[in-house]
Amino acid sequence: MTHAEIAGAGLCGISTALLLRQAGWSVRVHEQASSVREIGAGIVLHEGACSVFEHLGLIDEIQEQGVLLDGSAALDSDGRVLADRELDGEFRQIALPRQTLMGLLLRAAEALDVEIVTGSKAIAARPDGTLVVDGDKEFHADLVVAADGFHSAVRDSLKLTAKKISRTNGATRALVKWESGESRTVLREYWSTDKRVGVIPVGDGLTYCYLSSPETDRRATAVPIDVAHWSAAFPGVPRELFELLSRADARHDSYAYVKPRAWAKGSVAIVGDALNALPPSLGLGVSLGLRNARLMVDAITSGVDVVTALQQWEAKARPDTEWIQNWSLRRERLAHNLPSPLAYVRSRMISRSNGMRGWSRNGKSFDGALVT
Ligand SMILES: Cc1cc2nc3c(=O)[nH]c(=O)nc-3n(C[C@H](O)[C@H](O)[C@H](O)COP(=O)(O)OP(=O)(O)OC[C@H]3O[C@@H](n4cnc5c(N)ncnc54)[C@H](O)[C@@H]3O)c2cc1C
Numbered sequence: 421m422t423h424a425e426i427a428g429a430g431l432c433g434i435s436t437a438l439l440l441r442q443a444g445w446s447v448r449v450h451e452q453a454s455s456v457r458e459i460g461a462g463i464v465l466h467e468g469a470c471s472v473f474e475h476l477g478l479i480d481e482i483q484e485q486g487v488l489l490d491g492s493a494a495l496d497s498d499g500r501v502l503a504d505r506e507l508d509g510e511f512r513q514i515a516l517p518r519q520t521l522m523g524l525l526l527r528a529a530e531a532l533d534v535e536i537v538t539g540s541k542a543i544a545a546r547p548d549g550t551l552v553v554d555g556d557k558e559f560h561a562d563l564v565v566a567a568d569g570f571h572s573a574v575r576d577s578l579k580l581t582a583k584k585i586s587r588t589n590g591a592t593r594a595l596v597k598w599e600s601g602e603s604r605t606v607l608r609e610y611w612s613t614d615k616r617v618g619v620i621p622v623g624d625g626l627t628y629c630y631l632s633s634p635e636t637d638r639r640a641t642a643v644p645i646d647v648a649h650w651s652a653a654f655p656g657v658p659r660e661l662f663e664l665l666s667r668a669d670a671r672h673d674s675y676a677y678v679k680p681r682a683w684a685k686g687s688v689a690i691v692g693d694a695l696n697a698l699p700p701s702l703g704l705g706v707s708l709g710l711r712n713a714r715l716m717v718d719a720i721t722s723g724v725d726v727v728t729a730l731q732q733w734e735a736k737a738r739p740d741t742e743w744i745q746n747w748s749l750r751r752e753r754l755a756h757n758l759p760s761p762l763a764y765v766r767s768r769m770i771s772r773s774n775g776m777r778g779w780s781r782n783g784k785s786f787d788g789a790l791v792t
Contacts (some may be wrong), residue, residue: 421444421445421446422444422445422446422562422563423445423446423447423448423561423562423563424437424440424445424446424447424448424561424562424563424564424565425447425448425450425551425559425560425561425563425564425565426447426448426449426450426564426565426567427449427450427542427545427551427564427565427566427567427568427572427573427574428449428450428451428452428542428566428567428568428569428572428692428694429449429450429451429453429456429536429538429567430458430567430569430692430693431458431463431518431521431522431525431692431706431709431710432567432691432692432693432706432709432710432713433449433451433565433567433568433691433692434449434456434522434525434526434529434534434536435472435473435476435525435709435710435713436565436567436691436692436713436716436717437449437529437534438476438525438528438529438532438534439472439475439476439713439714439717440563440717441529441532441533441534442475442476442532443717443721444721445562445563446533447534447535448534448535448536448537448559449529449534449535449536449537450537450540450541450542450551450553450559451536451537451538451539451540452539452540452541452542452554452568453538453539454538454539455538456522456526456536456538457519457522458518458519458521458522459518459671460518460593460671460673461517461518461593461594461595461628461629461630461670461671462515462516462517462518462593462595462620462622462626462628463515463516463517463518463521463628463706464489464513464514464515464607464620464703465482465486465513465514465515465516465521465706465707466511466512466513466703466704466706466707466787466790467509467510467511467512467513467707467787467788467790467791468704468707468708468710468711468787468789468790468791468792469706469707469710469711469790470482470512470514471711471790471791471792472710472711472713472714472792473710475714475792476528478524478525478528481524482514482516482521482524483514485516485520485521485524485623486514486515486516486520486521486622486623487514487515487516487605487621487622487623488512488513488514488605489507489513489514489515489605489606489607489620489621490506490507490604490605490606491504491505491506491507491604491605491606491607492504492505492507492511492513492606492607492609492775493505493606493607493608493609494609494611494770494775494776495608495609495610495611495656496610496611496612496656496767497610497611497612497653497654497655497656497657498655498656499610499655499656499657500656502611502767502770502771503770503771503773503774503775503776504606504774505774505775507607510785510787510788510791511785511787513607513703515605515607515620515621515622515623515628516622516623517595517622517623517626517628540553540554540557541553541554541573542554542566542568542573542574543573543577544573544574544577544578545564545566545574545577545578545688546686546688547578547685547686547687547688548686548687549561549562549563549564549686549687549688549726550564551564551574552577561687562687562726563687563688563689563720563726564687564688564689565688565689565690565691566688566689566690566691566694566695567690567691567692567694568694569692569693569694569697570584570676570678570693570694570697571584572678572690572693572694574688574690574694575678575680575690575694575695578685578688579681580680580681580682580683580685580690581678581680581681582679582680582681583677583678583679584676584677584678584697585676585677585678586674586675586676587635587674587675587676587677587699587752588634588635588636588674588756588757589632589633589634589635589674589675589699589752589755589756589757590632590633590635590641590672590673590674590675591630591631591632591633591672591673591675591700592630592631592632592641592643592645592670592671592672593628593629593630593631593670593671593672593673594628594629594645594665594668594669594670594671595622595626595627595628595629595668595669596626596627596629596661596664596665596668597625597626597627597664598625598626598627598660598661598664599621599625599627600619600621600627605621606621607619607620608620610654610656610657611755611763611766611767611770612653612654612763613758613760613763614633614634614637614755614756614757614758614760615631615632615633615634615637615640615653615654615756616630616631616632616633616755616756617629617630617631617632617650617654617657618630618632619657619661627661629661629665631645631650631665632755632756633756634756634757635674640653641672643670643671643672644666644667644670645662645665645666645670646666647659647662647663647665647666650662650665675699675700675701675752676693676697676698676699677697677698677699677745677749678693678694678695678696678697678698679742679745680695682734683695683730683733683734683737683738684727684730684731684733684734686727687726687727687730689716689730689733691709691712691713691716692709692713693705693709695709695712696708696709696712696741696745698744698745698748698749699748699749699751699752700748701748701749701751701752701755702744702747702748702751702786704744704748704786704787704790707787707790708741708744708745708790711737711790711791711792712733712737712741714792715733715736715737715792716730716733716737718792719732719733719736720733740789740790743789744786744789744790747786751776754766754776
């Protein structure tokens with residue numbers, strides 16, 4: 421049986437393991453932490469991610485445990501609606517707590533006999549298909565996958581990192597027990613001049629919030645969150661929500677961006693944030709990660725040797741990946757680094773384009789381009 425060693429048990433690492441197992445490979449996943457846990461409160465899965473979970477036979481359970489969103493609205497800081505669009509078809513979005521999603525993936529991994537080794541820190545890989553783990557242990561495989569996130573030690577060991585940037589903007593995220601009381605399930609994103617607040621129902625009476633701002637705004641990045649600062653910037657967001665957030669288990673992270681020199685070296689491939697980290701301004705990190713993982717598995721199971729398959733994979737998948745990364749960077753700047761007089765123009769743009777997600781390439785939307 422062909423065998424893969426994967427470094428990193430995040431959403432992309434575990435999903436890649438499932439895709440490989442489904443294709444008949446044996447798989448071992450190495451996780452540096454002592455347990456597999458998702459950080460970052462909630463997540464919104466766009467259609468690219470949903471299509472991969474559909475392929476894995478997991479979408480019904482994900483939908484049952486999460487919230488299928490009816491709509492996505494952009495509002496100004498006073499709560500005036502700038503745009504409100506229905507979410508269906510290629511714009512389907514499902515929101516859920518990250519740990520719920522991870523629990524579901526781990527159960528699927530157990531059912532498929534994916535081996536997960538915790539406390540196993542990858543330090544390097546060699547192009548011949550060797551993964552080197554802390555403690556001088558070496559594992560040999562037909563394919564090694566670096567799914568070890570933004571700081572990827574495996575990518576660095578192969579000198580594949582061209583750009584790895586902690587951005588000057590970031591977000592604080594938390595889950596709170598709060599419900600809007602509406603029957604329609606809507607992702608609300610409030611925009612002030614240089615900050616955004618996302619308010620998203622994720623089921624079980626929980627709401628996932630992200631508070632996003634420039635890193636230089638020390639009061640905005642503070643944890644616990646500064647209620648006075650955020651409610652002054654967003655009078656349209658219920659103050660009660662900021663008060664609940666100030667008592668919640670919140671976490672702040674800078675946005676990230678990665679551009680690799682190449683997507684693979686020999687029999688070692690990179691996936692997920694290790695490959696294509698991007699600011700979450702379009703919410704497409706997992707969709708991009710899973711789409712590229714699925715295309716990678718399709719390539720290596722197409723009958724050609726692994727090294728050639730990985731080169732063909734990069735040639736096919738890289739253009740749309742960079743297109744989406746570039747637009748995520750632009751949307752990040754538009755949200756957080758715009759001179760204040762232009763904020764009014766931006767609001768007009770959001771209204772006119774119904775949320776500024778309408779750019780297309782070859783007639784495809786961002787979401788549509790990631791559907792596999
Ligand atoms: C504020 C914010 C909001 C976001 N919101 C969304 C959203 O709504 N929708 C969406 O699709 N995306 C979103 N994203 C992006 C999404 O979170 C990431 O793209 C996704 O989690 C990346 O998963 P990953 O498995 O590639 O990496 P990670 O989640 O970073 O997982 C890497 C794993 O590898 C382990 N690891 C690291 N180094 C080693 C090593 N040397 N050896 C072994 N194990 C190692 C880590 O412990 C971790 O478990 C958001 C990101 C941010 C910052």
